[in-house]
Amino acid sequence: MSTGGGTDGTAGTALAEQARAKVNLTLRVLGRRPDGYHELESVVAFAGVADRLTLTPGAKAELTVTGPRAAECGALDDNLVFRAARALGARIEGLRSGQFTLDKQLPAAAGIGGGSADAAAALRLLAASNNIAFDDPRIMAVARATGADIPVCVASKACVMTGVGETLAPITLPPLPCVLVNPRVPVATRDVFAELGLKPGEFRAGLSEVLEAVAWPAPGAAAEDWIDALAGGSNDLEAPAIRVQPAIAQVLAVLRAAEGVRLARMSGSGATCFAIFSSETEARAAAAAIAAGHPGWWVEASVLN
Template sequence: MPALVEVGRAKVNLTLKVVGRRVDGFHDLESVVAFADCADRITLEPGGGLALTMAGPLADACGDTSDNLVLKAARLLGERVANLEVGHFTLEKVLPVAAGIGGGSADAAAALRLLARLNELSLDDSRIMEVALQTGADVPVCVASRACDMTGVGEGLLPLDLPAMPCVLVNPRVPVATKDVFNALGLRHGELLIGATDIVMQRPSWPDSGCAIDEWIEALANGTNDLEAPAARVEPVISNVLSALRTTRGARLVRMSGSGATCFAIFATDADAAAAGEKLRADHPGWWVHAGTLS
């Protein structure tokens, strides 16, 4: 059988509200998630034992291959699917690591899609989504890689009809550990971050299907990323990235994604996004910059 290929698109949290910390230590979130047109590439050569080879410009940043989420997802699926066919994965890594854009989660989700194709499993198979959630909170939303309103610890996924949004993503090439950011947020087990009058959590209302980008930007601007402030305390360079994005011409919305350090700006036109990307690369040659589209 020829090699199978998938891509792991970067995930961007357009909003991220921390509802609270559960008694088991996990955090309940509500987040509008979109996906960018930049991605890692993962190939599966069927046959033989399970293996993973790293390649690409950022392969060295991924650490020990044995800890990679691609292998974790494959092993977990093998525990649930008898005689699961596997093979040799090759991961071409181009997305920054520990960057708040779900690179590792997107890779694991791509691996699950490859294994589903190889074993003729539907992506709706409950075992696929069970493994996705056990692999990591961002993996379920990355399986379909389409815009969603994500709730809970990543298990609640409501598809959204998001228009294509010109954007620039910037990462200062400083890894940020998610656990450090949540520690800086400082919620105790069982503590709610929402107000006392918001005991019943309700899913927010987002623009209807077919709404223009202006309506989405207005709605998203009313949201926040509750992890932005604690992440900036952990890595102050995040504030510099946000400031640089805000000074670009035509930036309509600027925010951090996930737990950082990647930040984004949304623009009205592709030309504005491209020009902003060029300026940021020139001004900050050490930063990772991608100008493209969110959808």
Template sequence: MSELKDRARAKVNLTLHVLGRRADGYHDLESLVAFADCADGLTLQPGSAFALQVTGPRADACGDLTDNLVAKAARALTERVPQARSGTFLLDKHLPAAAGIGGGSADAAAALRLLARANALAAGDPRLVAAAQAVGADVPVCLLSSGCMMRGAGERVTPMRLPRFPCVLVNPGVPVPTKDVFTAIGLKAGESYTPPGKPADVAWPVASATADTWLAAIGAGRNDLEPVAVKIQPVIADVLSLLRQSNGCTLARMSGSGATCFGLFADDASAAAAVAALRTKHPHWWVEASALS
């Protein structure tokens, strides 16, 4: 079989509402998710044995490859499809790790999509979905890799047709451990959560709604992890301030548990101008112009 290729697109949580903490200890979430054009690249040369090689500007951040989520995804599928063909993966790493944009989860999901193609598995094969759930909470949504609503602990994913949003992604290069963020919220098992002074629900538009209607709905939402993450890493507030001050920025918010923030822009030109300005002012930050959908 010839070489297979896929893209592991960055995940962006346009909203992230914490509804409570379940009896099993997991937090119950509702998140409108989009995916960016910027991505890692993943190639599979199908074969009998699994192997992983990593290249790219962020290859050094991948650490021990036996613990990489691509390897975990391959093992998870093999456990459910024992005769599944594996092969040699080449990961071209560009997205920052542990940054709130699901870089590793997107890599794992891309690996599962490639293995599904190599083994003639349908995209909705329950074994494929189960493998995604076993690897990590963000992997099922990254398996879809398009606009959707993610609920529960990430296991319930509903496709949502979103308009295209020009955007800028910024990561200041500081760690924000997800566990620390959720711990700081301080919910006990079985306890619900409503942020002070903010609505619990958002009325989401129909799929045919205009971009402005969607933007208004997204703006009415929030990321409940953002205030907590800012306390852990105050530089996140600086990133958000700079994005909001950029010409053409219509909304700025943190993605996931941070530290990556996104700004939605009126057009691609204003997004590109913001990237140029931010890179000049903060050359060590990861700053990318992209588009969400």
């Protein structure tokens, strides 16, 4: 599933993948399992903005990070790209790795799965480089073991994600013009879940509520139908995230005041928020206005699908 470069595993042939931003259009926290993991239900889409990861096959795994967000990546030896590569190598004897170069465009600790998308891109690149089938179960097993958001990022296609992120039901989502905004403040997922305050074994939703979950529009439904359906949802982490980082409330207020906005909400555990518009023209105009008014923020017009 390489999006660029060669796919035959020839030594020295650079392969490339886009690591697209993940956006949680809705996010319900159903409860916390006895093992401490949270049970979720989320409609997930992917934006056109992305990191770019390249791999030049070789014997030794190495990582170089470039781009405007490179300084936000932290220690490279603990980067999710490395962790995913090591985990796949432990499962597949003789796996050839190589030189990874990550062009980091997405903000870190931002609720849009930047690191997870990078790790998923690494798994796709390693599969292509080693002539491993994309649907090889070892790929998804490593994704699940390495990070909760990595499985949904492997295919990077719209879906309803449940469980702790491992159960994925594909959906057909029409293109939704959007603006993504991050106030350039990192928000740790663990801090937001701690603020939510669920104890192991505590559930916020009973079985009957889960069974009565929203029925999402059928394939072929118009964007208008999807916007109406999504408006009936929520992000259960939005309120606790605002308590952790009040700047999120300001971002949401700005997005909700934008001309032509149809829906604005926080993604994931924050601090990135999104707004959906009826047209790409409206989204671009809103992004330009917001960027001009808040030059310190990360602002991108894109399309969700």
